[in-house]
Amino acid sequence: MKGDWTSSLDLLIEREGGQGVRRGIESAIRQAIHDGRLKSGVELPSTRALASDLGVARGTVSEAYGQLNAEGYLLTQQGAPTRVAWTPTAAEAAPPKKARPALDLRPGHTNVSDFPRRAWTKAICHAIQKVPAEGLGYGDNRGRVELRTALAGYLGRARGVRTDADGILVCGGFTQAITILCQYLRERGARAVALEDPCAPRYRDIVRRAGLAVLPVPCDSQGMDVSALRRSDADAVLVTPAHQYPLGVTLSPSRREELVNWARSRGALIVEDDYDGEFRFDQRPISALQSLDGDHVVYVGTASKSLAPGLRLGWLTTPPRLRAAVIGIKERWDRGSGLFEQLALANLITTGDFDHHVRRMRGSYRRRRALLLDTLARCTPGVQVASGSAGLHLTALLPGDMAETDLVAAAAQRSLLLRPLGEFWAAPAPAADRPQGLVIGYGTPPTHAFKPALAALAEVLTAGHCVHPADDPQTPGLNSRSAGVTGADAGRRI
Amino acid sequence: MKGDWTSSLDLLIEREGGQGVRRGIESAIRQAIHDGRLKSGVELPSTRALASDLGVARGTVSEAYGQLNAEGYLLTQQGAPTRVAWTPTAAEAAPPKKARPALDLRPGHTNVSDFPRRAWTKAICHAIQKVPAEGLGYGDNRGRVELRTALAGYLGRARGVRTDADGILVCGGFTQAITILCQYLRERGARAVALEDPCAPRYRDIVRRAGLAVLPVPCDSQGMDVSALRRSDADAVLVTPAHQYPLGVTLSPSRREELVNWARSRGALIVEDDYDGEFRFDQRPISALQSLDGDHVVYVGTASKSLAPGLRLGWLTTPPRLRAAVIGIKERWDRGSGLFEQLALANLITTGDFDHHVRRMRGSYRRRRALLLDTLARCTPGVQVASGSAGLHLTALLPGDMAETDLVAAAAQRSLLLRPLGEFWAAPAPAADRPQGLVIGYGTPPTHAFKPALAALAEVLTAGHCVHPADDPQTPGLNSRSAGVTGADAGRRI
Numbered sequence: 012m013k014g015d016w017t018s019s020l021d022l023l024i025e026r027e028g029g030q031g032v033r034r035g036i037e038s039a040i041r042q043a044i045h046d047g048r049l050k051s052g053v054e055l056p057s058t059r060a061l062a063s064d065l066g067v068a069r070g071t072v073s074e075a076y077g078q079l080n081a082e083g084y085l086l087t088q089q090g091a092p093t094r095v096a097w098t099p100t101a102a103e104a105a106p107p108k109k110a111r112p113a114l115d116l117r118p119g120h121t122n123v124s125d126f127p128r129r130a131w132t133k134a135i136c137h138a139i140q141k142v143p144a145e146g147l148g149y150g151d152n153r154g155r156v157e158l159r160t161a162l163a164g165y166l167g168r169a170r171g172v173r174t175d176a177d178g179i180l181v182c183g184g185f186t187q188a189i190t191i192l193c194q195y196l197r198e199r200g201a202r203a204v205a206l207e208d209p210c211a212p213r214y215r216d217i218v219r220r221a222g223l224a225v226l227p228v229p230c231d232s233q234g235m236d237v238s239a240l241r242r243s244d245a246d247a248v249l250v251t252p253a254h255q256y257p258l259g260v261t262l263s264p265s266r267r268e269e270l271v272n273w274a275r276s277r278g279a280l281i282v283e284d285d286y287d288g289e290f291r292f293d294q295r296p297i298s299a300l301q302s303l304d305g306d307h308v309v310y311v312g313t314a315s316k317s318l319a320p321g322l323r324l325g326w327l328t329t330p331p332r333l334r335a336a337v338i339g340i341k342e343r344w345d346r347g348s349g350l351f352e353q354l355a356l357a358n359l360i361t362t363g364d365f366d367h368h369v370r371r372m373r374g375s376y377r378r379r380r381a382l383l384l385d386t387l388a389r390c391t392p393g394v395q396v397a398s399g400s401a402g403l404h405l406t407a408l409l410p411g412d413m414a415e416t417d418l419v420a421a422a423a424q425r426s427l428l429l430r431p432l433g434e435f436w437a438a439p440a441p442a443a444d445r446p447q448g449l450v451i452g453y454g455t456p457p458t459h460a461f462k463p464a465l466a467a468l469a470e471v472l473t474a475g476h477c478v479h480p481a482d483d484p485q486t487p488g489l490n491s492r493s494a495g496v497t498g499a500d501a502g503r504r505i
Numbered sequence: 506m507k508g509d510w511t512s513s514l515d516l517l518i519e520r521e522g523g524q525g526v527r528r529g530i531e532s533a534i535r536q537a538i539h540d541g542r543l544k545s546g547v548e549l550p551s552t553r554a555l556a557s558d559l560g561v562a563r564g565t566v567s568e569a570y571g572q573l574n575a576e577g578y579l580l581t582q583q584g585a586p587t588r589v590a591w592t593p594t595a596a597e598a599a600p601p602k603k604a605r606p607a608l609d610l611r612p613g614h615t616n617v618s619d620f621p622r623r624a625w626t627k628a629i630c631h632a633i634q635k636v637p638a639e640g641l642g643y644g645d646n647r648g649r650v651e652l653r654t655a656l657a658g659y660l661g662r663a664r665g666v667r668t669d670a671d672g673i674l675v676c677g678g679f680t681q682a683i684t685i686l687c688q689y690l691r692e693r694g695a696r697a698v699a700l701e702d703p704c705a706p707r708y709r710d711i712v713r714r715a716g717l718a719v720l721p722v723p724c725d726s727q728g729m730d731v732s733a734l735r736r737s738d739a740d741a742v743l744v745t746p747a748h749q750y751p752l753g754v755t756l757s758p759s760r761r762e763e764l765v766n767w768a769r770s771r772g773a774l775i776v777e778d779d780y781d782g783e784f785r786f787d788q789r790p791i792s793a794l795q796s797l798d799g800d801h802v803v804y805v806g807t808a809s810k811s812l813a814p815g816l817r818l819g820w821l822t823t824p825p826r827l828r829a830a831v832i833g834i835k836e837r838w839d840r841g842s843g844l845f846e847q848l849a850l851a852n853l854i855t856t857g858d859f860d861h862h863v864r865r866m867r868g869s870y871r872r873r874r875a876l877l878l879d880t881l882a883r884c885t886p887g888v889q890v891a892s893g894s895a896g897l898h899l900t901a902l903l904p905g906d907m908a909e910t911d912l913v914a915a916a917a918q919r920s921l922l923l924r925p926l927g928e929f930w931a932a933p934a935p936a937a938d939r940p941q942g943l944v945i946g947y948g949t950p951p952t953h954a955f956k957p958a959l960a961a962l963a964e965v966l967t968a969g970h971c972v973h974p975a976d977d978p979q980t981p982g983l984n985s986r987s988a989g990v991t992g993a994d995a996g997r998r999i
Contacts, residue, residue: 082857345680
């Protein structure tokens with residue numbers, strides 16, 4: 012049944028199949044108010060008059076007015092005319108549009124244009140339809156058992172993490188994981204947390220704002236310098252062992268042992284940030300540090316790099332000695348994360364769609380990395396890149412005659428966003444005392460923008476310091492690393 | 506194309522339309538590992554042998570093995586046989602089942618069995634398909650502009666809240682709103698927060714755990730006693746003006762004025778918990794307190810009562826003087842709430858589906874309340890119920906000869922969960938010094954369980970103190986309140 016007609020209100024009222032007349036009247040009036048055709052204070056026809064115009068029962072119009080009164084659109088009062096009670100503000104009528112984004116090679120992001128929308132839609136529809144009603148209430152503060160079970164299995168086989176569903180806490184991304192852990196540490200009387208130097212500046216900020224001191228520990232080609240950590244007063248340490256952020260090095264096996272021994276002897280906590288553990292290109296991924304000692308290492312992972320940051324989904328393992336306290340903090344803070352996105356991720360993992368997506372992205376990021384290494388080698392002989400072939404970013408250490416801030420400024424003029432290594436150090440220092448570098452995120456641009464972003468980068472580097480490959484065939488470190496760029500890859504999606 | 510065949514691995518390999526042979530092989534092996542048919546350490550056939558068995562290219566089998574290696578199911582090594590690398594634990598194979606829930610008339614919950622699954626599915630599918638790629642990244646810490654815009658409009662027309670999209674922060678339910686505000690207060694040097702007495706005990710716990718003192722302020726039939734608040738040292742106050750929790754009274758107009766004046770003269774903050782503002786049955790809802798003074802009142806709302814607690818969606822208004830600080834805390838804590846559920850709620854509001862759902866539930870809760878009042882009047886002459894006809898719960902103040910803990914214990918023997926008023930007071934006191942009461946949540950049971958729950962309640966009350974209505978016709982307060990239960994309502998869904 013479908014019919015349109017106008018009434019004394021001069022409204023187009025559509026009667027859609029199954030929705031009925033009353034709902035058609037409500038929609039028409041609501042739309043007119045949102046469009047600004049009916050403004051606040053305007054008097055509406057009486058229910059009798061409108062019903063007569065529309066050829067419907069008066070009760071139908073009364074019910075529609077009643078509903079719109081309950082919604083706050085109209086003000087109906089016994090013995091007085093019904094009036095429009097609300098007008099949208101200008102901002103509500105038209106949300107602001109964003110400017111077209113620049114080319115972006117800053118780190119910390121993923122190519123969300125490849126987010127698996129179809130698989131996610133399927134998974135979330137399944138979740139909404141299948142979850143039992145009692146699951147819609149306040150749930151387990153640790154997160155849905157389906158997701159914790161799926162994660163325990165996935166992390167065990169893919170990252171060597173030793174835990175089970177009871178030992179996992181689902182949280183709002185890595186950020187919430189570290190804030191919860193800092194709160195736990197503070198409540199236990201901890202005073203200082205060691206962080207790698209360089210590291211993501213926002214982590215230092217989060218630790219400090221949680222009321223804890225930050226102790227920077229230097230990193231070298233083997234990762235964090237554990238002997239320097241040993242000399243510190245740290246109650247806990249935050250590390251990125253698989254792929255140091257931002258340098259890109261992997262914590263060496265002997266350092267892994269040393270680090271765990273430090274935590275054991277001191278009763279300290281190691282927080283393992285496995286932010287991009289899914290993306291390792293050259294070999295089977297190194298196991299999580301947590302596999303060495305699940306009592307002293309808290310493993311933290313996130314869906315931000317493997318799927319999308321917008322999901323705000325992360326997880327941490329909870330060693331038994333801190334489990335109850337950590338779950339208690341989550342309970343006080345937000346009583347658990349959102350239901351359906353948890354169930355959708357559980358579904359994605361158990362169906363294998365998650366692994367397939369990760370594999371596809373791994374191939375894409377590997378090709379992007381190879382192209383980036385080629386560009387760097389071609390335009391900047393003498394550049395150095397840490398050996399860890401993994402993740403969504405690399406740090407290019409520049410030759411002595413190049414200054415990172417000059418390159419960042421030159422790039423900005425070409426609408427290319429770059430991030431200097433200088434922003435990652437714990438303390439400011441003269442540029443001359445520091446290695447100069449760029450932390451380049453090759454995961455950030457959408458597919459269509461990656462090659463233009465590389466071209467812009469090449470221009471910037473060339474202008475700063477250009478040698479044609481034929482002029483300088485000796486860039487072995489890089490050439491060997493970019494050997495993965497084969498003819499077969501050239502035509503594929505990046 | 507679809508075909509099944511078995512191989513030397515004795516696996517059922519299905520080739521589904523569009524998925525291809527490789528994926529079929531992967532799925533079959535993955536499934537066999539999850540089922541426990543292929544255990545860790547088992548040697549798989551060589552790629553050559555399996556390819557020959559299956560009649561497919563060897564490269565296809567190699568790719569499948571490679572993928573399963575990347576996922577951690579298999580361990581492939583150059584020159585060595587491929588082996589199974591992982592076995593699920595017992596817990597992962599079968600998540601535990603929950604026991605059948607008891608009849609539950611405790612407050613604080615909603616009838617989630619009526620959650621609008623179809624409308625939510627439609628809204629979230631729309632969100633996933635339509636959101637631009639850049640929206641999948643880290644977003645605005647305040648929440649999606651679409652939702653903030655929709656909420657500003659909705660709260661303005663339905664609750665009289667004065668704000669715009671810039672003045673709203675989306676958060677993880679009411680719990681996160683209050684924790685963020687406590688954190689803000691503490692960082693600003695605040696020391697004490699006034700809470701209504703009685704109130705939800707978990708709020709006192711949250712405030713204390715945030716490092717602030719709790720100052721209980723008594724409530725009477727007009728709501729919080731503002732003159733008692735004035736004598737306190739509170740830097741902020743948490744109130745439930747529309748429907749005091751748990752007593753059910755409404756803050757009187759003069760007290761509203763007094764409360765706002767107190768906040769202005771002291772520079773204090775009022776946190777308005779509008780937990781069930783959508784559900785008012787007898788009249789147009791009273792406007793939010795925030796409409797009196799948007800600079801001193803923070804309005805907090807939630808989707809937990811109107812939709813489902815499992816969504817973990819709430820919102821607060823942010824007066825300009827605390828906006829940046831509050832958003833900064835949200836940023837440090839979790840960098841914003843989940844994307845798709847925000848967009849789905851925005852869609853639900855703008856299409857009018859949200860209002861329709863609320864209206865439907867309002868009718869259902871009104872009928873439940875009326876039936877509950879009838880039961881109380883029939884079985885417990887002398888019972889008193891506060892006048893606010895709203896929400897999902899009521900507090901029944903018992904006649905002098907009944908003890909709340911006796912009733913709760915008797916109910917437990919009938920698998921009926923009840924909550925005594927005693928649990929809501931700030932300080933323990935002998936029962937004799939306190940009004941005895943039950944805080945009854947009529948929103949909690951699923952549709953099929955509401956009448957059985959009421960019947961069990963009637964038995965408990967009757968056993969404790971039963972007078973047949975004919976014996977005691979004088980229960981005017983209740984009879985007048987239950988006048989809304991008409992014949993027309995009797996057959997409807999509750």
